[in-house]
Amino acid sequence: xxxxxxxxxxxxxxxxxxxxxxxxxxxxxxxxxxxxxxxxxxxxxxxxxxxxxxxxxxxxxxxxxxxxxxxxxxxxxxxxxxxxxxxxxxxxxxxxxxxxxxxxxxxxxxxxxxxxxxxxxxxxxxxxxxxxxxxxxxxxxxxxxxxxxxxxxxxxxxxxxxxxxxxxxxxxxxxxxxxxxxxxxxxxxxxxxxxxxxxxxxxxxxxxxxxxxxxxxxxxxxxxxxxxxxxxxxxxxxxxxxxxxxxxxxxxxxxxxxxxxxxxxxxxxxxxxxxxxxxxxxxxxx
Amino acid sequence: xxxxxxxxxxxxxxxxxxxxxxxxxxxxxxxxxxxxxxxxxxxxxxxxxxxxxxxxxxxxxxxxxxxxxxxxxxxxxxxxxxxxxxxxxxxxxxxxxxxxxxxxxxxxxxxxxxxxxxxxxxxxxxxxxxxxxxxxxxxxxxxxxxxxxxxxxxxxxxxxxxxxxxxxxxxxxxxxxxxxxxxxxxxxxxxxxxxxxxxxxxxxxxxxxxxxxxxxxxxxxxxxxxxxxxxxxxxxxxxxxxxxxxxxxxxxxxxxxxxxxxx
Amino acid sequence: xxxxxxxxxxxxxxxxxxxxxxxxxxxxxxxxxxxxxxxxxxxxxxxxxxxxxxxxxxxxxxxxxxxxxxxxxxxxxxxxxxxxxxxxxxxxxxxxxxxxxxxxxxxxxxxxxxxxxxxxxxxxxxxxxxxxxxxxxxxxxxxxxxxxxxxxxxxxxxxxxxxxxxxxxxxxxxxxxxxxxxxxxxxxxxxxxxxxxxxxxxxxxxxxxxxxxxxxxxxxxxxxxxxxxxxxxxxxxxxxxxxxxxxxxxxxxxxxxxxxxxxxxxxxxxxx
Numbered sequence: 001x002x003x004x005x006x007x008x009x010x011x012x013x014x015x016x017x018x019x020x021x022x023x024x025x026x027x028x029x030x031x032x033x034x035x036x037x038x039x040x041x042x043x044x045x046x047x048x049x050x051x052x053x054x055x056x057x058x059x060x061x062x063x064x065x066x067x068x069x070x071x072x073x074x075x076x077x078x079x080x081x082x083x084x085x086x087x088x089x090x091x092x093x094x095x096x097x098x099x100x101x102x103x104x105x106x107x108x109x110x111x112x113x114x115x116x117x118x119x120x121x122x123x124x125x126x127x128x129x130x131x132x133x134x135x136x137x138x139x140x141x142x143x144x145x146x147x148x149x150x151x152x153x154x155x156x157x158x159x160x161x162x163x164x165x166x167x168x169x170x171x172x173x174x175x176x177x178x179x180x181x182x183x184x185x186x187x188x189x190x191x192x193x194x195x196x197x198x199x200x201x202x203x204x205x206x207x208x209x210x211x212x213x214x215x216x217x218x219x220x221x222x223x224x225x226x227x228x229x230x231x232x233x234x235x236x237x238x239x240x241x242x243x244x245x246x247x248x249x250x251x252x253x254x255x256x257x258x259x260x261x262x263x264x265x266x267x268x269x270x271x272x273x274x275x276x277x278x279x280x281x282x283x284x285x286x
Numbered sequence: 287x288x289x290x291x292x293x294x295x296x297x298x299x300x301x302x303x304x305x306x307x308x309x310x311x312x313x314x315x316x317x318x319x320x321x322x323x324x325x326x327x328x329x330x331x332x333x334x335x336x337x338x339x340x341x342x343x344x345x346x347x348x349x350x351x352x353x354x355x356x357x358x359x360x361x362x363x364x365x366x367x368x369x370x371x372x373x374x375x376x377x378x379x380x381x382x383x384x385x386x387x388x389x390x391x392x393x394x395x396x397x398x399x400x401x402x403x404x405x406x407x408x409x410x411x412x413x414x415x416x417x418x419x420x421x422x423x424x425x426x427x428x429x430x431x432x433x434x435x436x437x438x439x440x441x442x443x444x445x446x447x448x449x450x451x452x453x454x455x456x457x458x459x460x461x462x463x464x465x466x467x468x469x470x471x472x473x474x475x476x477x478x479x480x481x482x483x484x485x486x487x488x489x490x491x492x493x494x495x496x497x498x499x500x501x502x503x504x505x506x507x508x509x510x511x512x513x514x515x516x517x518x519x520x521x522x523x524x525x526x527x528x529x530x531x532x533x534x535x536x537x538x539x540x541x542x543x544x545x546x547x548x549x
Numbered sequence: 550x551x552x553x554x555x556x557x558x559x560x561x562x563x564x565x566x567x568x569x570x571x572x573x574x575x576x577x578x579x580x581x582x583x584x585x586x587x588x589x590x591x592x593x594x595x596x597x598x599x600x601x602x603x604x605x606x607x608x609x610x611x612x613x614x615x616x617x618x619x620x621x622x623x624x625x626x627x628x629x630x631x632x633x634x635x636x637x638x639x640x641x642x643x644x645x646x647x648x649x650x651x652x653x654x655x656x657x658x659x660x661x662x663x664x665x666x667x668x669x670x671x672x673x674x675x676x677x678x679x680x681x682x683x684x685x686x687x688x689x690x691x692x693x694x695x696x697x698x699x700x701x702x703x704x705x706x707x708x709x710x711x712x713x714x715x716x717x718x719x720x721x722x723x724x725x726x727x728x729x730x731x732x733x734x735x736x737x738x739x740x741x742x743x744x745x746x747x748x749x750x751x752x753x754x755x756x757x758x759x760x761x762x763x764x765x766x767x768x769x770x771x772x773x774x775x776x777x778x779x780x781x782x783x784x785x786x787x788x789x790x791x792x793x794x795x796x797x798x799x800x801x802x803x804x805x806x807x808x809x810x811x812x813x814x815x816x817x818x819x820x821x
Contacts, residue, residue: 042380043387050388067406121301128302135521137482142489143505144513222396227486230398238399245402253402261395268394444608445638447626449703450655459654463642541642541683 069251077251078258087240091259094225094236097153098267101160102221106214109165113172113213117206118198123173130169138163138224142231151232156225163224164217171213175206208279215271222264328511333518336511346500350519353484353496356412360419361480365473368424372431372472376465377457382432393425397483401490410493415484418491422483426475434468435461467542470535477531481524497523553584553739554618554629554706556605561614563600573764574600578614580758580767587733587740589754591747591793597765598743602709605741606632618706628656631705635712637692639684645671645695646680652702670698673732690721694728701736708733710742714749726752730778747797751790752779759796768796 051071057063058070065073081087112130116123138159149155179202187201229238237260244252310330315321317329340346371389375382401418408414438461446460462469488498497519504512561578564571575597582588592598603609605616607626616623618630631652639648649670653663671680674694684692693713700708710729714722726749733740733753744750750757757771771793775785 039383042383046384047388047391124298124301125304129305132306132521135525136517137478137485137520137524139482139485139489140501140517140520140524143501144517147505147508147510147513219396223398223482226396226398227489230401230490241399241402245406248406250403250406253406257395257399257403260399261391264396265391265394441634441636441638442640445634445640445651447608448606448630448632449652450626450628452655455654459651460640463640466642542685 066248066250069249069254074251074254077249078255081240081252081255087255087259090236090240090256091263094229094238094260095263097156097160097229097236098221098225101157101225102164102218104157105161105163105165105221106168106217108161109168109213109217110172110210112165113169113210114176116169116173117176118202127173134166134170138166138220139227142228146232155232156228159228160221160224164221167216167220168210168213171216172206172210175209175213176202178209179205211275211279215268215275218267218271222260222267226260328514333511333514336509337515337518340512340515346515346519349495349497349500350523352494353488353498354523356415356419356487356496357480357484360416360483361423361476363416364420364423364480365427365476367420368427368472368476369431369469371424372428372469373435373462375428376432376435377461389428393429397422397479398486398490401487405491410491412494414491415487415494418487419480419483422479423476426479427469427472430468430472430475431465434465434472437468438464467539470539474531474535477527478524481527485520552704552706553737555584555620556580556582556707556739556741557615557617557620558582558601558605559615559617561601561604561612561616563597563604563609563612575604575612576764576766578765578767582739582741584739585737587753587755588742588758589750589756590741590743590758590760591745591750592760592765593745593762593797595765596760596762598760599711600765602632602711602741602743605707606630606709628652628703629706630709631700631703631707632709632711633693633696633700633713635715637684637689637696639692639695639699641684644681644683645676645687648684648695649699649702652699656703666702666704670702671695673701673735674698675728688721689717690725693717693725697729697732701732701738704736704738706739708738708740710740712744713742714746715744722746722749727778729753734777747790747793748781751786751793752781757789757793759793761796 054068054071058065058068062068069077078087112126116127116130141162142159145155145159149158183201183205184197187197192200225236226238229236230242233239237256240256241253241260244250244256313327313330316327337346375386375389400421404414404418404421408417442460442464443456446456451460484496485498485501488494488496489502492499492502497516501513501516501520504510504516558578558580561575562573563575564573566572578601580588590598590601600609604612605623607623607630610625623630640651643651646667649667650663653666656663658666668680671677674697676691676694676698679687679691684695687695693716697713713729714725717725730753742750742753747757751773754773757773759768759771760766761768771789773789775783775789779786
């Protein structure tokens with residue numbers, strides 16, 4: 001709150017005092033700050049209006065509290081869940097599953113994609129089967145997997161790994177396949193060794209698409225996690241959601257949904273930050 | 287000349303078939319040599335028999351039809367709303383600043399997490415499923431439409447301005463056609479997501495019939511043949527949807543020719 | 550034949566505001582263009598010649614001074630002023646015929662007349678038979694010819710051309726210069742061509758306006774009293790060309806281009 005007020009003061013006061021010519025650089029920064037502030041301010045009316053409607057709807061009981069709990073209750077339930085450790089425990093389990101599954105699937109997907117991308121022979125053997133498996137979305141494999149491996153941890157990890165690995169493998173393969181022959185020709189003119197070709201030309205050129213696959217992989221990992229936890233789990237965020245739903249405690253459900261969203265966002269943002277660092281200085285190379 | 291080409295292609299086909307063939311062989315061997323005694327593993331022939339049985343009894347087609355009907359309904363609804371919203375947000379900076387951040391926040395929540403809430407508000411039947419499917423289709427279309435409209439080349443807008451185009455002419459004759467490739471990408475993605483959402487919805491909102499219900503049913507009764515059949519059908523439908531979407535896209539965007547983006 | 554307009558530019562000045570400071574682009578430009586005249590404007594990069602064109606066509610409106618067409622102040626864009634850009638800017642999803650028809654979308658003519666005009670102009674630029682082709686099927690030169698047809702189809706009073714052949718190879722450029730000259734003579738409209746190719750400027754123009762940069766000013770105006778079609782190899786042609794080139798004797802300094810003003814969508818986006 002303090003920072004916002006301070007920023008507002010800084011943004012408004014000096015502009016009113018000094019003439020345009022005197023300090024152009026300051027005016028430039030102020031203009032930029034003002035634009036961002038305006039955007040920030042504009043983003044609030046809509047959600048606040050929704051919040052108000054929600055509050056009124058529950059205060060006047062337009063819908064029974066089992067269907068629409070008051071916002072205050074959701075907040076207090078959230079606090080309760082945090083304090084009791086229930087949220088933390090379930091969150092940790094879900095995060096662990098996502099990360100392990102994503103890492104396993106990612107590694108396998110990268111390996112498969114690189115193998116198919118670099119070796120036409122391996123591609124011939126594996127790609128058709130890969131495409132066949134890819135036709136069925138991960139959720140489609142769930143019942144079969146449940147029959148084969150039961151409903152323990154293995155099910156979750158395998159499903160998440162598969163969900164993450166498919167787009168990673170596909171994008172890695174396509175990215176490698178799609179490296180422009182123009183770059184390869186330059187490498188040939190300068191007589192690069194195979195290793196140099198791979199590390200200095202092919203992988204950097206394919207990197208944007210590979211990274212795309214990685215981001216898709218994370219999204220699909222979350223999708224699979226939530227699906228499997230809703231269906232066949234006794235812990236985790238998904239379980240929390242189902243549990244709240246069974247007991248018609250929608251406040252619990254909403255709190256859990258919010259956490260799912262928040263952490264999904266956080267992980268994706270992390271990837272975006274990594275991408276910004278890696279990709280930018282690599283992109284300059286072109 | 288032709289013989290050489292055919293040999294190369296033949297080699298490719300044979301290589302590609304190796305893995306599936308090995309899998310089938312192992313499956314057959316499992317049975318033939320009784321390597322396992324679980325009731326779960328069924329001979330391939332049984333899957334085929336089940337397919338024929340369910341097909342002729344109509345059960346397969348009814349389930350498939352129900353799933354597809356819901357899929358199409360949700361997909362259409364979600365896409366239309368997404369198209370309208372994407373266009374509105376693309377055209378108006380004000381609207382984008384007002385509503386954009388909220389939409390972006392809601393988008394962060396993994397799709398299936400919404401089902402329990404939806405089940406409370408809309409029940410366990412078709413309505414809830416269609417609502418969920420619309421949600422699944424909405425976001426890809428919204429985002430890609432928005433992106434497409436924002437990326438309309440300024441150069442083309444200037445040409446239209448030099449011909450004194452009115453606002454509606456600008457929107458209908460320049461902005462929307464130029465954004466069409468992006469819009470189609472969104473629609474294609476929406477189709478994919480809607481289909482997998484259909485399945486998830488059928489697992490979790492269990493009242494009603496559909497391919498997902500077939501799968502759940504098979505799993506509960508440990509009927510491997512039914513489950514395998516379900517998986518195959520899911521794959522085929524996904525494949526068919528992709529094919530149709532691709533064909534429509536190619537036809538409507540045939541003006542792209544080789545190099546897109548030249549103006 | 551289209552009615553040729555009289556263009557009067559008086560004391561035209563323009564500045565850009567870039568990151569807090571003011572960048573003067575045009576400084577006190579005055580030019581009288583007679584109806585049916587062909588004016589070539591040459592100058593190095595950064596002399597504001599494209600900006601001048603954009604002001605006349607009405608794509609930019611923030612300036613000091615006056616621009617009068619047939620005595621009336623111009624306001625925004627209008628069908629009376631046509632423009633051909635350096636990129637052909639054809640709509641990729643339309644055929645040649647449909648692209649040319651765009652120019653007539655808001656014209657007050659019966660359908661039959663519109664179709665006739667479209668067909669005439671496609672023939673005028675020598676593309677008869679290509680009516681149903683899409684832009685991706687055309688070469689650069691052909692696309693630019695379609696752009697010219699599109700700009701002329703509603704018979705504007707003034708045709709502006711902003712380095713129209715800059716993106717084409719030398720052979721096509723030469724050919725299209727001859728085509729443009731033929732078309733201009735046939736249509737009889739006023740034309741303003743902006744180019745950095747002195748040869749092109751002298752070949753096509755009745756007068757060559759030489760501009761110098763930072764800020765953009767008119768340095769000199771050279772008359773080209775030669776009969777058309779002009780012989781690029783003739784002594785008189787070479788003399789005039791040398792005369793113009795002499796104005797650019799100082800070697801152009803290599804400089805980083807100033808950052809272009811950020812394009813704003815507020816031009817055409819709805820503001821609700």
